Amino acid sequence: MKALALKDLRKTYHGGTEALKGIDLEVEEGDFFALLGPNGAGKTTAIGIVTSLVNKTSGQVEVFGNNIDRELEAAKSCIGLVPQEINFNQFEKVENIVVNQAGYYGIPRPLAQQRAERYLRQLDLWGKRHDISRSLSGGMKRRLMIARALVHEPRLLILDEPTAGVDIEIRRSMWRFLRQINGEGTTIILTTHYLEEAESLCRNIAIIDHGRIIEHDRMANLLRKLHKEVFVLTLKEPVTAAPHLPGYRVELTDPTSLEVEVSQNEGLNQLFRLLEQSNVEVSSLRNKANRLEELFVRLVENGSDRDEGVGHAS
Amino acid sequence: MLPRRQLVGLWTIVYREVTRILRIWVQTLVPPVITMTLYFIIFGNLIGRRIGEMGGFDYMQYIAPGLIMMSVITNSYGNVVSSFFGAKFGKYIEEMLVSPLPNWLIVVGYMAGGMTRGLLVGLIVTAIALFFTELQVHNWFVTLSVVLLTAAVFSLGGLINAVFAKKFDDISIVPTFILTPLTYLGGVFYSVQLLPPFWRDVSMFNPILYMVNAFREGILGVSDIPLGLAYAIIVLFLVLLFTACLVLLNRGVGIRE
Ligand SMILES: Nc1ncnc2c1ncn2[C@@H]1O[C@H](COP(=O)(O)OP(=O)(O)O)[C@@H](O)[C@H]1O
Ligand SMILES: [Mg+2]
Numbered sequence: 001m002k003a004l005a006l007k008d009l010r011k012t013y014h015g016g017t018e019a020l021k022g023i024d025l026e027v028e029e030g031d032f033f034a035l036l037g038p039n040g041a042g043k044t045t046a047i048g049i050v051t052s053l054v055n056k057t058s059g060q061v062e063v064f065g066n067n068i069d070r071e072l073e074a075a076k077s078c079i080g081l082v083p084q085e086i087n088f089n090q091f092e093k094v095e096n097i098v099v100n101q102a103g104y105y106g107i108p109r110p111l112a113q114q115r116a117e118r119y120l121r122q123l124d125l126w127g128k129r130h131d132i133s134r135s136l137s138g139g140m141k142r143r144l145m146i147a148r149a150l151v152h153e154p155r156l157l158i159l160d161e162p163t164a165g166v167d168i169e170i171r172r173s174m175w176r177f178l179r180q181i182n183g184e185g186t187t188i189i190l191t192t193h194y195l196e197e198a199e200s201l202c203r204n205i206a207i208i209d210h211g212r213i214i215e216h217d218r219m220a221n222l223l224r225k226l227h228k229e230v231f232v233l234t235l236k237e238p239v240t241a242a243p244h245l246p247g248y249r250v251e252l253t254d255p256t257s258l259e260v261e262v263s264q265n266e267g268l269n270q271l272f273r274l275l276e277q278s279n280v281e282v283s284s285l286r287n288k289a290n291r292l293e294e295l296f297v298r299l300v301e302n303g304s305d306r307d308e309g310v311g312h313a314s
Numbered sequence: 315m316l317p318r319r320q321l322v323g324l325w326t327i328v329y330r331e332v333t334r335i336l337r338i339w340v341q342t343l344v345p346p347v348i349t350m351t352l353y354f355i356i357f358g359n360l361i362g363r364r365i366g367e368m369g370g371f372d373y374m375q376y377i378a379p380g381l382i383m384m385s386v387i388t389n390s391y392g393n394v395v396s397s398f399f400g401a402k403f404g405k406y407i408e409e410m411l412v413s414p415l416p417n418w419l420i421v422v423g424y425m426a427g428g429m430t431r432g433l434l435v436g437l438i439v440t441a442i443a444l445f446f447t448e449l450q451v452h453n454w455f456v457t458l459s460v461v462l463l464t465a466a467v468f469s470l471g472g473l474i475n476a477v478f479a480k481k482f483d484d485i486s487i488v489p490t491f492i493l494t495p496l497t498y499l500g501g502v503f504y505s506v507q508l509l510p511p512f513w514r515d516v517s518m519f520n521p522i523l524y525m526v527n528a529f530r531e532g533i534l535g536v537s538d539i540p541l542g543l544a545y546a547i548i549v550l551f552l553v554l555l556f557t558a559c560l561v562l563l564n565r566g567v568g569i570r571e
Binding site for chain 1: 315316318319320322323325326327329330400401404405406408409410411412413414415416566570571
């Protein structure tokens, strides 16, 4: 069963910004999924459409098989959302925020109160339940939004940059908590612009940039791709078939161009030894542009403000 | 959503709204007490004594139903416009938008909240009126149904205002420039029979006139307007405004990108 399926999803905002240019995405039930991309890539827009906060321009969204155009209420019941920005009533008491949210999902008050207690305790907020939410610290506000998102026990939990501006201690304890929830069967989708976060939590990943999905793969495969370089070798003599180079992935793109994938820690000596044995003469060699790598360079630049930003981030 | 769950959802909104009204009672319940007391003292007591009778009643008695209605109108409207706009402004409207609550239920919930404040203030103003004059309810059914329907109409009006409002100024424009003038010209302080024919005809386009007169009919048994026509107009507005609210929320106007 797919927890989430997006088909050719597009969004153009009033004013013409094309935030999503046709994205396809599938997330399996039980998965821990990362949607990674730099600021402005379209992550929040995509999540907004899935959770009914943003109207789509075109495309299809299914949540556990429920199409949001036809079975909206069923789709909504499956989702818990932790948004990027604070969106609770800052003048309301912590406990009321969680209990009211349960009410919107039709959970009777006594049960809502039990659930609120369970999740507020799990997120270390029970002692603050009578406090006005405005008085909470940044990390506590995020945790309150997690408790609120879980109170109707959704099958799919979506978190939009949950750890932005949260200090490292709290970030780690949040990660532990999310792993536990996922272990208990809740599908989790998390957006982030930190590869490190996606790497440590997620099994599958999609990378979004400029409103397009540019990678959609298992985490392990992506990391392998990231640590590989592709070299383009120009051959002196044309060949008809790619030479046999054991241990390397090789592709003949035209009779004199050979593309070879090399792991970053391997070096090139072995490759040239094998080429020599196959009597292939190489006239020149260049690095193939790696769009993933380019993207990550940007992500890292983006992310470098992270630890300086902690504390005085919104 | 199953009907039982919808009921829980509706109750959650209403309970939250009523708690809000009581929590900020200094903003919600006290101001009408002060203004209405002043109205009764100045218009009723001081000026009214010189006016004498209107519509066969003591002037104070004549304006009491109008003043009650005026506070019901302002407070129903004011409750929804500020509560809904506050939810938009603070983004916590999103809590409801992501939930499976159907839009009609959100509308009904806010309407019930606005009606509660309208009725609560109406009761308080009635109590104040009783310090100044005697009121005997001529027809309970008319009195209660008109006050409930009117409160509902203006609650919905407040919701529409809040949907379009982009900043705090926008929630006071309609009350100041439309609602207050229409109320003053809606027969709260005088019988339209006193007006020259032209202005009497113009007044007939003012929906508040029908509400005030129907309510006065309920309490005093006198009205400038046939009761059936008044009900028809009020119900028509109720249906129109409810539909408008539903269409706006379904389209996501002002609340969804
Ligand atoms: N409400 C909006 N109106 C107009 N443009 C918007 C709006 N929200 C986001 N955008 C634009 O859409 C693009 C994607 O934004 P967003 O989905 O917030 O990206 P991300 O969450 O990945 O940072 C950006 O170019 C952003 O400026
Ligand atoms: Mg975002």
